[in-house]
Amino acid sequence: MKKKTTGSEVPTDRYPFAIMKSAIHGVGVHTLANLPARKKIGELTGPLLPLRVARKLVRDQERIFMVEIDDRWALDCSGGSALGHVNHSCAPNCYLRIIGKRVEMYTLRRVRANSELTIDYIETPHAKGMQCVCGNEWCRGRL
Numbered sequence: 001m002k003k004k005t006t007g008s009e010v011p012t013d014r015y016p017f018a019i020m021k022s023a024i025h026g027v028g029v030h031t032l033a034n035l036p037a038r039k040k041i042g043e044l045t046g047p048l049l050p051l052r053v054a055r056k057l058v059r060d061q062e063r064i065f066m067v068e069i070d071d072r073w074a075l076d077c078s079g080g081s082a083l084g085h086v087n088h089s090c091a092p093n094c095y096l097r098i099i100g101k102r103v104e105m106y107t108l109r110r111v112r113a114n115s116e117l118t119i120d121y122i123e124t125p126h127a128k129g130m131q132c133v134c135g136n137e138w139c140r141g142r143l
């Protein structure tokens with residue numbers, strides 16, 4: 001695959017992604033290539049934190065950069081691969097699979113180049129949930 005260097009591009013193991021301004025919230029991950037359906041597109045990376053510590057950290061954050069791995073560990077993806085910036089959508093085009101202590105990201109369907117990648121966060125540790133701003137017609141309103 002040919003890779004263009006655009007400055008904000010962060011290489012991952014399979015496809016070129018860019019962290020760019022999001023139509024949903026803040027910045028998000030955009031794919032620079034057309035992605036096939038149901039394919040692994042990369043991994044979220046970062047240090048593992050004890051789940052107790054991770055939940056405490058996340059509670060006061062506006063954005064979430066934490067993936068709960070199991071009942072003991074969470075992955076802090078704030079400083080890891082580009083995919084750690086993926087935003088939530090109630091109608092996402094990607095999903096995460098946790099394999100051992102690794103967090104892999106897969107497409108749910110084909111995704112066109114220059115689209116934002118999204119996953120369903122499912123739940124957050126915020127007591128009242130967070131307001132969802134995905135703007136999708138099936139939006140649940142809170143997560």
Ligand SMILES: [Zn+2]
Binds near residue numbers: 132133136138139140
């Ligand atoms: Zn929503």
